Amino acid sequence: MTQHLNSKRLQRPGYGTVLAAVLGLVAALSLGAIGQAKAAEKTPVDRWSDRAHGFASLAGGTTGGAGGKVVTVTDEAALATYAAAEEPYVIRVSGAIAVEPFGSDIVVASNKTIIGVGDTGEIVHGELHLNPGTHNVIIRNLTIRDSYVEGDWDGKTTDFDAIQMDTVDHVWIDHNRFEHMGDGLLDIRKDSRYITVSYNQFTNHNKAFGIGWTTNVLTEMTIDHNWFRGTKQRNPSADNLAYAHLYNNYLSSQVADGDPVWTYGNWARGRTRMVIENSYYDGVQHPYQADATAELVQRGSILKNTTGRTDAWGTAFDPRSFYDYRLDPAAAVPSLVSRFSGPQKRIGVTLHVPGDYPTVQAAVDAVPDGNAVPVTIAVAPGTYRAKVYIPATKPRIVLQGTGHDRSDTVIVYDTPAEYGGSTGSATVRIAANDVTARHLTFSNDFDEAAVELKGEQALAMKTTGDRIVFEDTAFLGNQDTLMTDSPKLDVISRVYIHDSYIEGDVDFVYGRATTVIERSVIRALSRGSDTNNGYITAASTWTGNPYGFLITRSKVVSDAPDQSFHLGRPWHPGGEPAAVAQVLIRDTELPAAVKSSPWTDMSGFSWKDARFAEYRTFGPGAAPSADRPQLSAADARTYTVANYLKGTDDWAPYAGH
Template structure:
């Protein structure tokens, strides 16, 4: 066994640079978004490669992470068909034509394609990217087959479904979603695979350098089988997948030299017809590292053969029973010796994957044709490989009063600077290009009491690391931070804003916004102006009034993380709205509120009557969200001599240890009231879309 491990290790050559990969809009992020391009304009005909004047969409050039990124077997990572033409297909004939071709292709599936006959598996050739166009790409009644030696294949953003033939444990129909026999360098990402006849994914016969990420695997007897060989040579990464209502092979991992499973969510819902037999299974001579995954209701959540080696760390088991095993005598190994990766907290995984796994509307698509025709992309790289070295320099290059979308594409790195997008530069997107929103960080450390060169102080508003004053702004797949050190500067005012918005139609998508006091200021251009902000699939981190302002804002399908104060104490307020009486304030919807803080130490909010203005009517509604035990049983607080009960604070159908029943100290919306307090009601005539 040790000799086999040594030979396997020698095959690898580590990549020296960070990889550009697509991360889900769930909180880590779907980094590969759709910008520019000409999709949808030419039907099923081949699309021309982007010219110098037209930016290639990030998803068309995305590369894999995990073991699929490793240089080996003559293949340098996994990048699919990026070197070939891009084609859009809507028929089975066209899909098969391009998928089986010898040339590289990026194949955009823009319709529901029904396999004929049922169970057909298209034999995909090397150097292909097959990607669904938004959520419209469906493969119905069949799937894909990657045979011996097929390599450099990406299958993304598809719904593969419904080859089921009515027999639960079907021994007759080998109809899989994706089957691989002896392939290498394959990336399976952001798919929804369900209700097939045999299994959803089969990785067989020494298939190796495989990464499976951000997929939804559901409603099936067999989810994901790996093995069918006595050899122990395969190297596989399985991360951020939501595997639910599947009986077995979740996955079953047989004779895998290096199996790295992390941040997966395995769920067996109670009271259904499908009952799990086991969860993650290390079989044969497998050497598995299992990290920060979440197991809910699973029977036998982690199983190990006596010949296998399985090392666990950081996993969460909720309502599980039966075997939960680890151990073995195989050689210890560290995934970071092969590739870089970042672990999410296991407790955050369910919320992250419920919102972030499966097909993304932003992948495989572009937005308005006007953007495709006239949009511009500016590149930023701290190492000098982009057009600009700082984000602010790229913002400065945006023409005043521009009418078309300008995307500022920021390469991974830490950018210690302040950024201001002025009001005369609308339609700007700032997008990190890394594999995680943690890869691209814009950070500074001004606080309200920090002195400027002229001796005056910045004040709360002026302390922002990033200030957005332009309408129709978007930020995506990056971190904005204020790292002001409160402990070291107890002599000055500690409000320190990471991100301030003072504009309308601001879309913060798959970002991390982190600080301590006053992290995220959601404002408007003036007291009379409407300022709408939509925060989706993101993290907001702080402790005191860290979501505050007068904007009409939604925090949707996100994670709000409570943070201890500089002295280690736990006390704070999530929101501090200062809403005008004729406006809507803050809506927190389908979001998790958690953090490593003391139980019953945080309020959901307090009513900020800015400048003592009694005409204001602050509003926060928290609905359909999961509240940790950190939230007080009386979750609202007075501020500045004004009673919160005279303003607008309420909850609706929240869950978790921090939720509670209706009382005079804990108002709950009725169903009728809740029907008027929705995301659509908050945003009005604006529907945020990635652009």
């Protein structure tokens, strides 16, 4: 914006020196259900965590392609190219990829994550193969199916596994479905180390999961929350494992072909040391067995309709001496594992800052253009002094602070508009559609007292994209703190802000986007004037758009003197006559700082020609006057959150909040 107060602004202390204090105030504000800083929600057990657990988390951990470029593949050629590349990649598999020739290998090199997009990613009649020496690989959320050769139930004529690896280390196999392959479903062989296999489904097969093929005793493996159903043997078979920790697995619907020996559940072979905990066996022959040279400890499992061997001897090892873990009750395993194993719609790509990427912008840059499934950028607590730009080519990003409070994670910079205009001054700029930000603070701490400029606008946030959501966020600044805009005047973009905090003094909520602010705190800062400290809103709504700004079920607070703040003024950028502000403030508490005539003219445009109104405002700043247009009860039924946001696609981001 280019409009300013006519009077020279009174200086206030350098903003950068009080950022920490302001953040503390934001965090401390406790106003009932309005504007509270909510901790990032965490389930007691995160069954979709993108961090490897168990043995794969030890000795440096397993991070896959973290730090590398994110790509989305839809065909065999692209998958094979990226999987075999020397550099790290996060490879998202979208849709079914048919591998040719039938039963062929896709070689996976070190430092790769291969992950299905939602529950759509499939590899059909092909194998993922990890050659000796491969390390640091994550394979998640895929279906690998159908390389079975008719008539070869025993898998003697082909070696068409779903995944096969020899002499590898640090591999995490998670949330996959393996079905109806030509030999084994999962073969982990020849002294592979630091492996975790979790939340997978092994179905419709003879030889499900084999481990070993060695006389050495080196392999360390965690196997948890997997579902073996419609399988016959190797559920798993563990040959000479140093440590095999099996917990909360579910074995059901075993193939019953009358074979007295080679139909079984878990088998500790050779010198394997195996610990089984809280698993569930239903209709299984030989649920768990051990060679005389092996050690097997079992505790807490449930056997239902089982027959045959349940061996247990020796001391094996204590898994908790290696890592922490949480056991689910054995009785809950069938329900939990059947629900949470296999590909999941909510599993996608989460990029961690720092960790996977050093900066928020680096993580944004790694998101593939045109991504169809949300990508979460998880930002660790800290202060990130840098600008961030989410371009229009990168929709469906979730920018999420991971601290306990929104003030824990701050993105801040200090550029004023005089050095780049409103766009150039914005600390964060969102041009993409379908972006959500939560549990974050956005700030522009340009120090007005330190620099004498013609203008003092300095944006914390500017949006031009559609379907933008801010949840539990804070926006800190002075003039022009938050601009919600659209690509051009007659294009409608929508923004929903809830349970958040916004502060500023002059036009600090402004622009032409249809914007709803709900259950939030708006703080009107004092500039030291007894008569005019500023304006909360400066809308520039297109005349063809009936919905501009709606502030509802919120609270305005201020330390400014009584009768010294305006609710808003009409902004006509460049004198554009078709930009006619629409602002409704309803069901919101107003402080004594609000003027009894709360709307005012701007740049020669009368406020009376704009679309300003209140409805059921209350508090000391809501006293009736002739200059306070009130919405009728009949019209209030039309000017609702739903109607502001629904557009032509019935967007309803408020549902469930």
